[in-house]
Amino acid sequence: MKIKYISLSVEDLQLSRPYTIAFKTISSVENGILRIHSEDGRTGHGAFNPIFEVVGETLTQAVALFRTDEAEFLAGRDIRELNQLCDEVQQKYRQSPALRTAFEIALYDLFCQNLQVPLVRFLGRKIQSMPTSVTIGILGVEQTLEEAREYIARKFRILKVKLGKSIDEDIERMLRLHELCKDDVALIVDANQGYDRAELLRFKNLTAKCNIRLIEQPVKAGNEHLLAGLPDDLREKLVADESLLSVKDASALSATPLLFGYFNIKLMKCGGITEALKIASVAESSGIRLMWGCNDESKISITAALHVAFACANTGYIDLDGSLDLKKDVVGGGFELKDGWMTISDKPGLGLETME
Structure with a gap:
């Protein structure tokens, strides 16, 4: 199964109630949603929501780093190359734990859909x-x-x-x-x-x-x-x-x-x-x-x-x-x-x- 293209959107998922932790109060939630689409119509889903105080990266920064043309290095690749694809993602987005996470989740999701087994x-x-x-x-x-x-x-x-x-x-x-x-x-x-x-x-x-x-x-x-x-x-x-x-x-x-x-x-x-x-x-x-x-x-x-x-x-x-x-x-x-x-x-x- 080959990868066709990658898409990214930002979704406001909203919170039912705000809450406070030691360094801030959180009242709203945006997540980056990354989708890897295959040539046979399947979709692998990934998501990210980094905390700047922990990893030094915001969602806005991660989204700005993503470029559709750059992400197309995966287009045409065989999802069965999972380990190689993950290695390349880790190297390409070394400065962004958020994007590495989202790409890997989507790749594993799509790979296991192809195998017809749960990831676990x-x-x-x-x-x-x-x-x-x-x-x-x-x-x-x-x-x-x-x-x-x-x-x-x-x-x-x-x-x-x-x-x-x-x-x-x-x-x-x-x-x-x-x-x-x-x-x-x-x-x-x-x-x-x-x-x-x-x-x-x-x-x-x-x-x-x-x-x-x-x-x-x-x-x-x-x-x-x-x-x-x-x-x-x-x-x-x-x-x-x-x-x-x-x-x-x-x-x-x-x-x-x-x-x-x-x-x-x-x-x-x-x-x-x-x-x-x-x-x-x-x-x-x-x-x-x-x-x-x-x-x-x-x-x-x-x-x-x-x-x-x-x-x-x-x-x-x-x-x-x-x-x-x-x-x-x-x-x-x-x-x-x-x-x-x-x-x-x-x-x-x-x-x-x-x-x-």
């Missing part, structure tokens, strides 16, 4: 289904509890809470949440680089009874040395997020003694499926488990991340709720969400259904 089966399925966490932004205590009650009523059993602006309020929020959830609902927190070493230890000690499963990126990227010598039971819960953008970062963070027990892999951070699998392999060789995360993204890239996550035996958590608060999307299908658990479609490729 091609990669080697290790996991059938998992519960996803669902995210509560930085809110006041009562608003946090109100949102938590809503998610619990919808049968989500893992809540991820954004922290990092005020440690005193962070501690109060978690203590109150634990009173609400007891041990029926697991709690994960994301400090978004908001703590220093002393604050992290204070947070750990004062929330000890909350049974917090994971603490994402407590210190600023580049300050990982502050985590050295922390108690083993704390470091085992720590998740590298902004500290982990590449395979090179993964290798450095895999050196002993380990500072993080988990790696948070986001396709938008590392630049696609190929790099994500390399990071996952480095982690597995060092006994590090995986958490798969996302931004506010179309179901296209969320589904792709889910397929890759389910192909990795060391996946411990998924945080793939990025399409759940969108008012609209350009595709349906892909995955099923029931009582907080995510399951992949058995349809070829990503199993997406076009809504155009």
Whole structure:
């Protein structure tokens, strides 16, 4: 099956409600939607929505870098050359993790449609289904509890809470949440680089009874040395997020003694499926488990991340709720969400259904 042409559009997917993280409030969502069209009428879908504060790239910059005539280096190529095509994409768009991600997702989608197998089966399925966490932004205590009650009523059993602006309020929020959830609902927190070493230890000690499963990126990227010598039971819960953008970062963070027990892999951070699998392999060789995360993204890239996550035996958590608060999307299908658990479609490729 040969590639005919590539198209790119920017879609305003909108948010059902704004939310706040440590460094900004998000109230709207635009995604780049990339489509690779084959000569036999099939379409591979890719999507991207980078966060500048993490990868140094905006959606506008990525779109400006895309040129239809330049992207036509894929025209006439055989999709069965998947690895070669991905290599060329990685080289051509080296400065744009967003475009690398979108191209690779679309290529893998089209390739597996041609094989008539789901992407996860091609990669080697290790996991059938998992519960996803669902995210509560930085809110006041009562608003946090109100949102938590809503998610619990919808049968989500893992809540991820954004922290990092005020440690005193962070501690109060978690203590109150634990009173609400007891041990029926697991709690994960994301400090978004908001703590220093002393604050992290204070947070750990004062929330000890909350049974917090994971603490994402407590210190600023580049300050990982502050985590050295922390108690083993704390470091085992720590998740590298902004500290982990590449395979090179993964290798450095895999050196002993380990500072993080988990790696948070986001396709938008590392630049696609190929790099994500390399990071996952480095982690597995060092006994590090995986958490798969996302931004506010179309179901296209969320589904792709889910397929890759389910192909990795060391996946411990998924945080793939990025399409759940969108008012609209350009595709349906892909995955099923029931009582907080995510399951992949058995349809070829990503199993997406076009809504155009």
